[in-house]
Amino acid sequence: MSLTELSASELLAGLEKSQFSAREIADELLKQSQEMAHLGGLAHLNSELFYQQADQSDARRARGEALALDGVPLVMKDNLNTTDMPTTSSTGALQGRVPLQDADVVTQLRKAGAVLPAKAVMHELAFGITTNNAATGPSRNPYDPNRIPGGSSGGTATVVAARQFPAGLGTDTGASVRLPAALCGLYGFRPTVGRYSGQGIVPLSPTRDTAGPMTRSLADISLLDSLLCQKAPSIIATPSLKELRLGVPRDSFWKEMDAGVADVTLAFLDDLQKAGVTLVDVDLSPVLKINARVGMPIVLYETLQNLPLYLAENKYGIGLDELIAGIHSPDVKEIFDAITGDYTISQEAYEEALNVDRPLMQQAYADLLRQSNVSGLIFPTSPLTACPIGDDETTMMNGKAVPTFNTYISRTDVGSNLGAPGISLPIGLSGGLPVGMLIEAGIGADDQLLALCRAIDPLLPATPAPDLSKHPRQRHSDKK
Template sequence: MELFRLTVAQARAGLLARRFSCEEYAAALLARARAFPEVNAWAAQDPERLLAQARAVDASGRVADGGQRLAGVPLAIKDNIDVAGLPCAAGTGALGRRRPAGNAGVVRDLLDAGALVAGKTGMHELAMGITSNNAVTGAVRNPYDLTRIPGGSSGGSAAAVAAGFAPAALGTDTGGSVRLPAALCGLAGLRPSIGRYAADGLVPLSRTRDAVGPMARTVADTALLDAILSGDETLSQVELSGLRLGVPRASMLSDLEAGTAQVMESVLRTLASQGVVLVEADVPRYRELDESIGFPLVLYELEQDLPAFLAAEGQPLSLADVHAGIGSPDVAAIVAAQLGDRAVGGEAYRQARRQRSHMQAICADYFRSHRLDGMIFPTTPLPASRIGEDATTELNGKQVPLFPTFVRNTDPGSVAGLPGISLPAGLSRGLPVGVEIDGPPHSDRWLLSVAMAIEALLPAMPEPEFRGREAVAAGAMQ
């Protein structure tokens, strides 16, 4: 198998067995990225530094002694997570010269486990969208079809892993920004419970909603990164027979793209054949509450926290200063609203916090009253849309608003603080379809155990074909 196709576990095994060196592995990943520059997954990369660090690992013997679980494995890091010596601009113009002196806590944890940084990945500007069509850094493209979005906001992280530029990556998830690109790029992606990982060194969007999350080709790799980042090693042997999963059909399985619906129903039939108890039940007022809570939390916290974060490191920029450097029209409009007469104020924010507590109580009762181990639903109602469809996209013959359509299933769980993992479940029109499992708060390792058992029943995801290269090369796409 080519080195760029290896999972984290396979790469680690190959390094331990000395089938290849760290330098050879890093060089193979760099060569793969050079072969497909159209993906535009990287926001910043230092190939010579990566190769030098790989040579140092080879010379140190750290791989052979087995003491570091990620020794010699390069990982991709989203451009809103600090890495010392590399830019960290959150994909926006005003922060373009920002070069942090230290590493974010999650990066320190990975480096302590022996990992290398493959590079910083492109993202939707300021993490405020789901296309990763960034007017400042250029559109990130889906490796399955280069004319399609990879999802967002962690689109570069997902595209880098799917394309074979790195075996795993970190993104951040506020309303679906790990799970959604994982689904659209055929990966596993975890949004952990809030507070599970170190939170320093992250360019903030919403402090009560932001969560760093790992994504990889397998649940096992995702679980390994979670264990390193959380210190929690627990995994359970899950017996699928008797497992109880809620199926929120009315709110989260309705109005799906035909291929997505077929994949979802196939997954449910497979689970039922294994004895999983599928409980048809929706969370009361789930989407209604999400729509009234989500944006007030994000906008108010952004206005308070982003300037404070920048000031603390000696870069005193107001939200208006940041707005002046925004290139993407959709992001500029959102930030402008918070700077104008429609700004979310303190009372609206406090009301949203109270409503969220009510939503969390409803979710707790949902899991308790139905005796559920989790709930299952399609991560997105449709596969990847075309790059450039920034306002609307087509779903079942109608033009629908793009952002709320794509996040309608992922956002409620993030507002309620539920951990969730998206798994690759099949294809629709040659594009990946994801299925998500959410669990009660702080059930992360149990959720990963369940996901691992379900993953074993799902079809293997084919390698991306990089369709649309000719159109991109001809300049037919943005």
């Protein structure tokens, strides 16, 4: 088997057994990244840095000083600060900018010996879900290069699904790890906000922003989570399937979805039930009634407060006006023009959403889980598979035009506003495109969620890898 097909955990095991070296991994992944360059997943790839870090890892291992993740390459989203590569949030005004300090999550991975030579393209400034970025060109879905990978961590999803890197980090404010994972056949974990440090992430909303791993195996989610946690994860035994009780919000998140997605997700529910999992119908309406009052006021207000602070902290010498002037993508420019113009969020509206409505919503969610006696909720990550690139405003679902952004975030937005943990699991294909199932748990119940997913993981239908042999093979010079 090619090294490009191995997961992070499998690469680590092979390195520990001296089956191959970190330099050999670098050789294979660089070749794959060159051949998959047409997918537009990478914003920056430095082969010299790749080999340098790989050789340092091999030297540590030869001395018997190997670290927890030594020699395993990972790709970082372009809004995670790296002091040896630009961090641009894939926007015009930040091109070539190198921050003063690594993001804490990057520091944690470096301390574990990870090889970090690349940054992934994202939806410009993380304000969207298509990664059709006018500043960089679109990132493309490896299952169909004419379709979106999701966003805003679309480049990370593209790169991991295309076997350019075994795993990577994205960030999630409203959907941005879970959605691209679902659309590209990956696992994507959004932890409870605060489980990982948010220092050194180009901010949108610190209340909602969090880094999250995107991988091709559940074992890799657990591996990266254990290294990124600010405190040691609790060790929780994997429950038996007959112990599991999951809530199914049929009257909300199981309605209005693509017919093919419905077929795949309902079949998986049936598989869970046959395996002994108890499924409980739950009413999410008490949570949904509050959700609309929480999300946008918090994100839009905090963005305008925190982006200028980030620019100043890194001594970039530009302010918010220059940043906005450099935005290339029309959809993102429209948002910033609105929130700095006629759609400004008042401090009073922000504080009402943050200090009144959000706690009410969190309490309603906790009450729902407790009263239903369920460990979490289960529902499709997205009501449709990947749409064509260019469907920025509307796309088609079951023969009808629907709003692209609102449709794709319709299932993920609630968990973001709650600050709750969720994992998108790959459960097969519909029409040749991946489908994801989202499991969300109680706020702070990340370890329980991971244990629950370990129990379910053997039941997942195999999601075929994208047929990369049909893609045009090409070579390109390194992006430095």
